Amino acid sequence: MKTPIVLLLLVVSTYSFGQSKVVTTNLKVFGNCVMCKKRIETALDQPGIKKAVWDVKSKNLEVVYNTSKISLQKINDIIAAAGHDTETAKAKEETYALLPFCCLYRDHEMNMNDHK
Numbered sequence: 446m447k448t449p450i451v452l453l454l455l456v457v458s459t460y461s462f463g464q465s466k467v468v469t470t471n472l473k474v475f476g477n478c479v480m481c482k483k484r485i486e487t488a489l490d491q492p493g494i495k496k497a498v499w500d501v502k503s504k505n506l507e508v509v510y511n512t513s514k515i516s517l518q519k520i521n522d523i524i525a526a527a528g529h530d531t532e533t534a535k536a537k538e539e540t541y542a543l544l545p546f547c548c549l550y551r552d553h554e555m556n557m558n559d560h561k
């Protein structure tokens with residue numbers, strides 16, 4: 446009696462696996478320092494996101510995600526909700542204002558050697 450259920454699950458999971466697509470995208474995310482890096486990467490610790498690495502110097506975010514679980518716009522929205530602007534989503538003024546001084550990327554650029 447158990448075997449048909451297992452088989453069914455196998456068929457269902459194979460089917461959904463076939464539907465899902467894992468893609469790698471690079472996008473620009475504004476920020477200043479390693480605290481920003483931590484904030485951005487922690488915010489992107491979400492189902493469907495396999496990897497998120499932000500580079501302090503280039504402001505480039507490399508994100509590996511499953512297109513059947515999360516959209517690129519949703520990823521941009523998550524970053525904006527954490528207080529960081531992207532090219533397609535802007536953080537709310539009040540969210541931005543809550544960032545530590547060193548992270549206020551709209552007002553000043555922080556030399557990464559100044560703040561570890």
Ligand SMILES: [Cu+2]
Pocket residue numbers: 476477478479480481482547548549
């Ligand atoms: Cu920062």
